[in-house]
Amino acid sequence: MSQGPRSGLAAVSSALLAMSRHLEVRDVLKTIVASARELLDAEYAALGVPDDHGGFAQFVVDGVTDEQWKAIGPLPRQHGILAAMLHEAKAERLADVRKDPRFEGWPSAHPELADFLGLPIRDGDEVIGALFLANKRCPKPVGGCGFTEEDEELLSILAQHAAIALTNARLYERSRELTIAEERSRLAHELHDAVSQKLFSLRLTAQAAAALVDRDPRRAKGELQQVATLAAEAADELRAAVVELRPAGLDEDGLVATLRTQVHVLDRAHTARVTFTSCGVRALPAAQEEAMLRVAQEALHNALRHSGAERVEVTLERRDSTAVLRVTDDGSGFQPATVRRAGRHLGLVSMRDRASGVGGRLTVESAPGKGTTIEMEVPGG
Numbered sequence: 465m466s467q468g469p470r471s472g473l474a475a476v477s478s479a480l481l482a483m484s485r486h487l488e489v490r491d492v493l494k495t496i497v498a499s500a501r502e503l504l505d506a507e508y509a510a511l512g513v514p515d516d517h518g519g520f521a522q523f524v525v526d527g528v529t530d531e532q533w534k535a536i537g538p539l540p541r542q543h544g545i546l547a548a549m550l551h552e553a554k555a556e557r558l559a560d561v562r563k564d565p566r567f568e569g570w571p572s573a574h575p576e577l578a579d580f581l582g583l584p585i586r587d588g589d590e591v592i593g594a595l596f597l598a599n600k601r602c603p604k605p606v607g608g609c610g611f612t613e614e615d616e617e618l619l620s621i622l623a624q625h626a627a628i629a630l631t632n633a634r635l636y637e638r639s640r641e642l643t644i645a646e647e648r649s650r651l652a653h654e655l656h657d658a659v660s661q662k663l664f665s666l667r668l669t670a671q672a673a674a675a676l677v678d679r680d681p682r683r684a685k686g687e688l689q690q691v692a693t694l695a696a697e698a699a700d701e702l703r704a705a706v707v708e709l710r711p712a713g714l715d716e717d718g719l720v721a722t723l724r725t726q727v728h729v730l731d732r733a734h735t736a737r738v739t740f741t742s743c744g745v746r747a748l749p750a751a752q753e754e755a756m757l758r759v760a761q762e763a764l765h766n767a768l769r770h771s772g773a774e775r776v777e778v779t780l781e782r783r784d785s786t787a788v789l790r791v792t793d794d795g796s797g798f799q800p801a802t803v804r805r806a807g808r809h810l811g812l813v814s815m816r817d818r819a820s821g822v823g824g825r826l827t828v829e830s831a832p833g834k835g836t837t838i839e840m841e842v843p844g845g
Contacts, residue, residue: 488750492633493524493593496626500595501526503622504615507599508575511585513592513630514550518542528575535573544568545582549594555583555616559609561598579604581611585623587631595623666694719753720745720780723760727778734768736793737775744782752842755818756780756789759826762811763791763838771795771836789840797834815840 493511501509508527515521523539542550544566549556558564561580570577577598585593597619600610673687714722720742727740748756760778767776773795780789800812812828815838819826824842 488636489630489633490522490524491750492626492629493522494526496595496622496629497524497526500597500619500622504581504597504611504619505601506581506597506611507601508577508597510596511626512540512546512550512594512596514542514594532573532575536571537573545580546594546596549582549584549596550591553584553586553591555581555620557581557609557611557613557616559604559607579610581609581615581619583616583619583623585627585630587627592627592630595619595626663698666691666698669694714753714757715750718747719756722757723778723780726761727764730764730768736768736773738764738768738778739776740778740780742780745780745787746782746844748787748842748844749822752787752822752824752844755822755824756787756840756842759815759818759838759840760789760791762815766811767791767793767795767836771797773835783841786841786843790837791839792835792837794835797830797832797836799832800828800830 493513497509497511500506500511506527508525510523510525512520512524513522519541520539525533528536540546545556545558545561545564548554548566558580560578561567562578579600580596580598581600582594582596584591585595597611600615602610604610669687669690673684673691676684676687717725724740724742727738731738747753764776764778767773771793773793776791776793778789778791780787782788812826816826819840819842822842824840827839827841828836829839830836
């Protein structure tokens with residue numbers, strides 16, 4: 465803030481905008497820590513999110529290299545000054561943290577800290593984190609702390625906005641988890657229906673074969689060959705179900721692989737032919753990949769459940785500086801304007817919201833008897 469109110473305000477504004485751009489909790493934590501360290505010109509910054517067992521569920525640092533962090537060892541416990549931030553829920557500004565009676569030392573690889581500023585991050589009455597800064601880059605008053613009351617006030621403002629950003633990120637991740645759970649439940653139901661149909665056919669064919677064994681061995685042999693075919697198909701369906709419903713997917717496999725797997729499963733679960741092609745798309749930010757996956761799933765659900773399509777094509781490709789997802793079917797189609805007026809959106813509103821929420825756009829082309837094409841475009845790719 466010593467550079468003047470205008471530059472200080474601009475720095476605060478930049479920090480708050482940076483926090484608001486992220487939806488993933490880990491990204492929000494990193495942005496808060498980096499913003500605080502830069503804003504107050506400190507050598508080190510850290511943010512800890514407590515767990516329920518006397519430690520930290522997450523602990524993010526800035527100013528420490530990856531090699532240093534690995535050498536420091538396991539996440540810290542809630543003791544000493546760290547505990548004070550979480551349990552006493554008040555700011556701490558110290559000239560030398562090592563001389564505080566609550567100081568309990570640190571691992572040998574830990575960098576040396578001197579002047580210290582820390583305060584809790586609160587969501588109402590709940591302390592959801594603790595933010596720390598150390599080693600202010602400025603001349604220190606003799607026996608005094610480099611961090612000033614103005615720094616403390618500034619960090620307090622940042623912490624209030626950090627609480628909002630962190631809470632929103634948690635809500636987003638919870639919403640995403642619920643969406644994934646709902647999608648898996650729906651997909652499991654579809655796969656159950658498909659496999660059940662296969663097993664029912666297998667049972668009937670086996671019964672027919674048993675009835676023919678004595679009086680028509682040749683026909684019985686043909687029926688048994690059909691039993692073998694149906695059994696193999698049922699096994700494939702179950703194998704696909706295990707692959708698709710296991711806890712993994714987008715974070716581990718990426719958008720292209722996840723879409724390919726889901727399309728493969730849906731192709732087996734429905735009478736319509738469902739295909740997927742991809743060309744030249746690079747990895748996208750997590751929020752964009754999440755949005756594109758959800759739009760694809762919604763569009764596929766509509767095509768397979770409502771359109772009577774015989775063929776559904778999913779493509780993901782790079783177009784100039786954008787990534788484009790397209791879901792096209794040859795089904796009954798509809799009049800988009802009429803659907804909106806009738807209040808039957810077929811998920812179009814949520815798809816548009818998902819696209820705009822990650823800086824993209826959604827277009828819908830459809831007409832009665834002409835099929836439907838839903839296209840989502842986002843920057844990047």
